[in-house]
Amino acid sequence: MRKATAVACPNIALIKYWGNRDDALRLPANGSISMTLGGLRTATTVEWGGWPRHRVTVDGRVPEGAARERVGAHLERLRRFAGLRSRARVVSRNTFPASSGLASSASGFAALTAAALWAAGKRPTRRALSTLARLGSGSASRSVFGGFVEWLPGAAHGDSYAFPLAPPEWWDLVDLSVIVSQREKAVSSERGHRLASTSELHRARVEGTRRSLAEVRGAILRRDIRLLGKWAEHDALAMHAVMLTSSPPLLYWEPETVLLWREVARWREESIPVYMTLDAGPNPHLLVPREWAERVEERVRLAVGEVEIFSSGPGPGVAPSPDHLF
Ligand code: PMV
Helix, strand or coil, X not given: CCEEEEEECCXXXXXXXXXXXECCCCEECCCXXXXXXXXXXXEEEEEEECCXXXXXXXXXXXXXXXXXXXXXXXXXXXXXXXXXXCEEEEEXXXXXXCCCCCCHHHHHHXXXXXXXXXXXXXXXXXXXXXXXXXXXXXXXXXXXXXXXXXECCCCCHHHCCEEEEECHHHCCEEEEEEECCCCCCCCCHHHHHHHHHHCCCHHHHHHHHHHXXXXXXHHHHHCCHHHHHHHXXXXXXXXXXXXXXXXXXXXXXXXHHHHHHHHHHHHHHXXXXXXXXXXXXXXXXXXXXXXXXXXXXXXXXXXXXXXXXXXXXXXXXXXXXXXXXX
């Protein structure tokens, strides 16, 4: 077989990955935990053939600049791993806006890694897929798995990979991704990771994740939204504190981002179990048990007006699909 299609979902980090111990190998400064987002999808078809160069389109466009180099470098890695001389034709499509803090790189590199290896006739283990996907984008290591997922930082390439903490059906937690801005982010997460260590708060946050990881693991096992939300919010704010105190500083927030942080805290005073987290972008992710999701969505629209909201329960890991994109 020379052609394969993989479908992967992005994920929302509950304890974040921000900053590397080794940038080239993408060995993260700390472990992280995420929920795979079932409402959002990336499908990627890869075909290997005798072309002179790799050819890639994402949502109908040829990637440019840093994105192009990042995908090209990953394809070269996968080509060498698979022992091929050929080059890849890649078509990838997202059901959500890329580069707006919705972690398209997570689902994108998870789907690309799986499709490229499957198309080469390889049958890698999930752990091998996670380890390889990590080299394309750190968070992609987590999107290889469904449900609730932890990524071990590891000390060397082979032992930095993700594994499932609980399957999707374990807990019907909902992530509402509120798109307050569709603009491409000014500073990519790849550049952001390199800036993390310029903040004097970075080391403190990394040390703090020992506790927050343990609390979030426990919260998932007990399906405790209050405990989960408390630590997820704390870590998101700690990560943004690192971003704000990096040099140069990174400020991803928009006015609606601040407004929703305040509103969410107010809604909790009315006993609504809702918590907020934020990746490297302005778009809030609200975490809420399924039975509250609709009411919270209404409140979000009342607070910030007509915005796009993607609602996701825990989604599946990367999977093959018979529906090739070309
Ligand atoms: O995998 P990257 O390089 O796109 O970095 C992801 C960084 C955050 O989304 C901010 C946090 C995370 O753990 O997903």
